[in-house]
Amino acid sequence: MSVWLFALVGAGGTIGSLVRYGAGRWVTGKGKASFYGTLIVNLAGSFAMGMLIGLGLESVHRAEYAFFGIGVLGGLTTYSTLNVQKATMWQEGKRRTLAFYIGATYLGGWILTAAGVGLGYLLST
Numbered sequence: 253m254s255v256w257l258f259a260l261v262g263a264g265g266t267i268g269s270l271v272r273y274g275a276g277r278w279v280t281g282k283g284k285a286s287f288y289g290t291l292i293v294n295l296a297g298s299f300a301m302g303m304l305i306g307l308g309l310e311s312v313h314r315a316e317y318a319f320f321g322i323g324v325l326g327g328l329t330t331y332s333t334l335n336v337q338k339a340t341m342w343q344e345g346k347r348r349t350l351a352f353y354i355g356a357t358y359l360g361g362w363i364l365t366a367a368g369v370g371l372g373y374l375l376s377t
Contacts, residue, residue, distance in 0.1 A: 256315070257315065257318045260315055260318045260323060261322045261326075264318070264322065264327065266327065268323060268324040268327025271327075271328055272327065276290065276293075277289075279292070285349075286337070287349075287353055290333050290334055291356055294334065295356075295357070295361060296328070296364075297325045298329070298360075298362075299365065299368040300320075301321060301325050301365060302365035302366060302368020302371075303369070303372035303375075304317060304320060304321045304372065306368060306369040306371060306372020306376065307372040307376045308372075308376055309321065334357060337353070338350060338354065
């Protein structure tokens with residue numbers, strides 16, 4: 253991979269991370285639990301990645317995919333925060349919230365990725 257692609261991934265990752273942080277602050281500022289911010293960015297990232305795949309961006313436009321797919325969406329979505337929040341919910345005995353969070357994240361993420369792929373494919377044809 254070229255230095256240029258590394259730079260694009262880094263720049264995109266910076267943007268995605270800042271958006272994720274802002275979303276978390278916005279949600280907690282509205283009096284909601286912090287996991288809602290993580291859920292929002294993970295679901296939005298799933299849909300957006302699906303669209304990039306459906307558009308065929310990875311195979312056709314390597315630089316754009318490096319910036320948006322790997323960088324922005326990689327920085328936006330967060331697996332580590334998801335797992336910390338799940339462990340915390342378990343420790344705090346919030347089983348119903350945990351079940352909702354797991355279902356919404358994994359099932360919702362799969363559905364939104366598939367929807368994004370479909371929409372991306374339709375837009376590319």
